[in-house]
Amino acid sequence: MRRTARENLEGEGDRPSLSKKAQRSQEPAPIKIRRAAMDSLARREHSYAELARKLLTKFADNPDVDRESIDEQLSRLRDQGLQSDTRFAEAYVRYRKTRGFSYLHIRADLLGRGVSEALIEAYLFEDDEDWLAMAESLVEKRLRSDDDRRFGGKAHLKLTRFLESRGFTQATIRRVLDAKFLR
Numbered sequence: 001m002r003r004t005a006r007e008n009l010e011g012e013g014d015r016p017s018l019s020k021k022a023q024r025s026q027e028p029a030p031i032k033i034r035r036a037a038m039d040s041l042a043r044r045e046h047s048y049a050e051l052a053r054k055l056l057t058k059f060a061d062n063p064d065v066d067r068e069s070i071d072e073q074l075s076r077l078r079d080q081g082l083q084s085d086t087r088f089a090e091a092y093v094r095y096r097k098t099r100g101f102s103y104l105h106i107r108a109d110l111l112g113r114g115v116s117e118a119l120i121e122a123y124l125f126e127d128d129e130d131w132l133a134m135a136e137s138l139v140e141k142r143l144r145s146d147d148d149r150r151f152g153g154k155a156h157l158k159l160t161r162f163l164e165s166r167g168f169t170q171a172t173i174r175r176v177l178d179a180k181f182l183r
Contacts, residue, residue: 029065032059032065033069034073044091045091047085048083049114052074052114089115092106097130097134102166104169105165107167108167132176135168138163138166143180163177
């Protein structure tokens with residue numbers, strides 16, 4: 001016997017339906033961890049250590065989730081090629097260079113995000129020719145024509161501190177500023 005739409009609706013009142021949020025709260029811990037990791041990776045690349053820290057923080061109140069279960073899921077993602085420290089390091093170096101940051105700053109950031117020394121050395125070079133051009137460009141933007149052009153003056157010291165904060169080496173800073181300031 002065929003039921004009408006009204007009968008179908010009336011019959012469903014007897015069965016409670018779960019919202020998506022309620023359905024997710026009933027998922028096993030490994031699925032929750034994988035879903036959270038995939039959500040983060042969908043937004044941007046993450047290093048293994050960075051993603052593990054993020055997941056540990058997210059699931060700190062969940063007694064079913066521990067470091068071992070997070071490592072297990074992240075290892076699966078890494079094996080499937082969905083998480084890669086190599087891809088992360090390459091993308092991070094490229095992005096930070098476009099934002100005007102240099103070797104020392106990018107290196108410290110990558111070390112803080114748990115990227116290995118070997119990967120950093122593969123994608124970040126201290127003797128990269130781009131550093132000098134980047135420093136010159138940043139100095140040109142910040143240096144006004146009416147600034148005091150004395151070596152050791154206020155403008156010189158300000159630019160030195162700025163370039164240091166961006167991670168430029170002392171040799172690069174000296175080379176760029178020597179051309180702009182009178183001794």
